[in-house]
Amino acid sequence: xxxxxxxxLAWTGxxxxxxxxxxxxxxxxVARLLTPGDYGIIGMAAVYLGLVQMVSEFGLGTxxxxxxxxxxxxIARIGGLSLLIGLTLFFVSALVAAPIASxxxxxxxxxxxVVLSAxxxxxxxxxxxNALLARELRFRRxxxxxxxxxxxxxxxxxxxxxxxxxxxxxxxxxxxxRSIGTALLLSARRHRLxxxxxxxxxxxxxxxxxxxxxxxxxxxxxxxxxFVVIGRILxxxxxxxxxxxxxxxxxxxxxxxxxxxxxxxxxxxxxxxxTAALARYLVRLSEGLAYVVLxxxxxxxxxxxxxxxxxxxxxxxxxxxxxxxxxxxxxxRCINAPFNQALLALGEASQPMRVGIVAVxxxxxxxxxxxxxWGVGGVALMWLVGHPVITVPMLIVHTARRxxxxxxxxxxxxxxxxxxxxxxxxxxxxxxxxxPSDAPVGVRLAVAVLVGAATYPALTWALFRGRxxxxxxxxxxxxx
Numbered sequence: 198x199x200x201x202x203x204x205x206l207a208w209t210g211x212x213x214x215x216x217x218x219x220x221x222x223x224x225x226x227v228a229r230l231l232t233p234g235d236y237g238i239i240g241m242a243a244v245y246l247g248l249v250q251m252v253s254e255f256g257l258g259t260x261x262x263x264x265x266x267x268x269x270x271x272i273a274r275i276g277g278l279s280l281l282i283g284l285t286l287f288f289v290s291a292l293v294a295a296p297i298a299s300x301x302x303x304x305x306x307x308x309x310x311v312v313l314s315a316x317x318x319x320x321x322x323x324x325x326x327n328a329l330l331a332r333e334l335r336f337r338r339x340x341x342x343x344x345x346x347x348x349x350x351x352x353x354x355x356x357x358x359x360x361x362x363x364x365x366x367x368x369x370x371x372x373x374x375r376s377i378g379t380a381l382l383l384s385a386r387r388h389r390l391x392x393x394x395x396x397x398x399x400x401x402x403x404x405x406x407x408x409x410x411x412x413x414x415x416x417x418x419x420x421x422x423x424f425v426v427i428g429r430i431l432x433x434x435x436x437x438x439x440x441x442x443x444x445x446x447x448x449x450x451x452x453x454x455x456x457x458x459x460x461x462x463x464x465x466x467x468x469x470x471x472t473a474a475l476a477r478y479l480v481r482l483s484e485g486l487a488y489v490v491l492x493x494x495x496x497x498x499x500x501x502x503x504x505x506x507x508x509x510x511x512x513x514x515x516x517x518x519x520x521x522x523x524x525x526x527x528x529x530r531c532i533n534a535p536f537n538q539a540l541l542a543l544g545e546a547s548q549p550m551r552v553g554i555v556a557v558x559x560x561x562x563x564x565x566x567x568x569x570x571w572g573v574g575g576v577a578l579m580w581l582v583g584h585p586v587i588t589v590p591m592l593i594v595h596t597a598r599r600x601x602x603x604x605x606x607x608x609x610x611x612x613x614x615x616x617x618x619x620x621x622x623x624x625x626x627x628x629x630x631x632x633p634s635d636a637p638v639g640v641r642l643a644v645a646v647l648v649g650a651a652t653y654p655a656l657t658w659a660l661f662r663g664r665x666x667x668x669x670x671x672x673x674x675x676x677x
Contacts, residue, residue: 223351227358227366235364241301242309245293251413253286253317254279254324256406256546261328263466263544264402273391275402276325281393283321290314305364312368319375326386331463333386339459342381350374408546415553422561423576430568435515439573442519449493450530453486457534465542475539476602480610482535487614488657490531495618496649497524499625503642515573522577529585536596543599552591559587613664617657624652 257279261272291311298307330339354370362369393399423443428436461482468474497504498521505517540548563583567575597604628648632641658665 223355227354230358231363231366235367238303238305238309238364239367241303241306242297242313245297245310246290246313248414248417249286249290249314249317251417252410253283253320255282255403256409256413257402258324258328258331259409259462259541259546260402260405261325262332262463263405263469263542265466265469267402269389270391271399271402272325272329273389274393274399276322276388276390278393278399279321279324280318280390283318286317287314290317309364309368313371316372316375319372319379323375323379323382325388325390326382329386329388330382331459332466334463334467335385336460338385342378342385345381346374346378349377405544405546408550409541412546412549412553415550415557419553419557419560422557423564423580426561426564426568427573427576430565431573435573438513438515439519439576441509441513441516442521442523442577445520446494446497446523446527449490450527453490453531454534457482457486457531458538461535461538462542465539469542469544472600475542476597476600476606479535479539479596479600479602480607483532483607484610484614486531486535487528487611491528491614492618492621492649492653494524494527495622496625496646496653498522499622499629499649500642500645503629503638503645506638507642518574519577522574522581526577526581526584529588533588533592536593539596539600540592545599548595549592552588555591556584556587559583613657613661616660617653620656620660621649621653624656625649 255278257275261267261275267275291314294307294310294314297310298304327339350370350373353373354366357366357369360366424436424440427439461478465475465478468478501520501524502517505513505520509516537549540546560579560583563579564576567577567579569575571578593607594604596602597607625645625648629641629645632644
């Protein structure tokens with residue numbers, strides 16, 4: 198199981214980052230071929246479709262991975278229920294497409310919503326094979342399928358954009374990607390479908406899935422409340438500055454959490470009866486994440502002034518403080534992920550749901566306070582201060598108690614990364630202070646990055662050589 202966890206993380210991570218590089222390049226090319234108006238139409242449709250996408254699966258895939266006592270008939274009925282939900286959402290979306298287009302005063306939004314809502318049906322067919330492959334820990338096959346799906350989207354979108362299809366290039370690229378993924382999943386892990394029958398017989402699965410959906414919806418609500426507050430209280434320029442900071446700071450969190458969520462849930466569910474194994478995995482994952490994410494997030498916070506000036510120019514100076522504060526919060530978001538997955542694997546979807554409910558009440562109020570008192574930087578500060586106050590006791594501490602993981606053991610695992618990052622931060626700060634004030638901003642940025650990249654591994658090795666050797670030896674044993 199240890200080898201499976203490491204291999205799963207490696208295959209999933211390699212696939213996601215390789216495709217991401219191509220995706221960034223394709224996005225730049227497509228953006229030069231399309232107009233802002235084309236992206237605006239897609240963005241208007243995405244406001245509705247993004248929200249519905251979060252509930253379209255109804256947590257059935259997660260429930261299928263977690264529940265180990267479902268027979269073939271139960272699985273077939275879950276597949277049938279998923280297809281029924283997908284068809285229902287498609288027809289509902291087709292009905293509301295016209296009102297959505299009227300709300301945005303853009304007729305082109307209507308056909309886009311109708312066509313893209315077909316992905317709900319296609320995605321519904323993925324639920325069972327996707328969950329079964331994950332439950333069987335076939336991460337290499339899943340990585341191949343997801344990479345092929347992403348490459349298909351890139352190819353179709355780019356080809357149609359070059360052909361002058363405008364916003365339909367993005368629409369068709371999305372449809373093609375889901376279709377390719379579904380075909381590959383059904384080929385890799387076929388399973389029959391059956392009528393859902395009496396839903397009371399799937400009560401436990403539906404209750405679990407419902408709690409997962411509530412967690413997702415509350416996250417969607419409070420993670421977008423900051424943009425709403427800034428737009429309402431401050432200004433459009435403030436929204437733009439904050440959006441840049443959020444997007445850049447979120448890159449590592451989004452990618453790392455995507456990898457963690459894909460791999461850890463099936464592995465944790467496989468050993469859900471062994472709390473000692475779960476505790477060991479949580480310690481190792483937290484330590485590994487801290488080694489990578491903590492220096493990267495602190496480093497970005499330190500070089501943000503020069504990075505913003507170099508990348509965007511002086512007119513984007515307002516994005517500096519949000520980028521710094523949101524970057525510091527990234528480590529908390531990443532370390533939260535495996536603890537959330539551990540609770541789901543244990544069948545405790547109710548606790549992540551409670552975290553989301555508390556956050557959806559508290560965080561918007563904090564955002565309003567931050568915006569009125571300190572502007573756009575105050576909103577970012579609330580993420581750094583308020584979110585950990587909610588998630589650390591309700592998620593990390595709760596999970597640690599559930600798997601009998603002493604917090605001192607967790608803190609000891611995090612300490613090397615914390616200490617090494619602190620020394621690195623001091624070295625980078627000193628380098629920035631001693632550089633001539635009239636040095637080109639590109640030079641200042643390069644020197645700071647080089648100092649951080651050189652000092653962190655060297656100082657961490659010097660201070661915690663024994664611990665690093667122990668971790669390296671453990672990884673070596675996992676490969677055997």
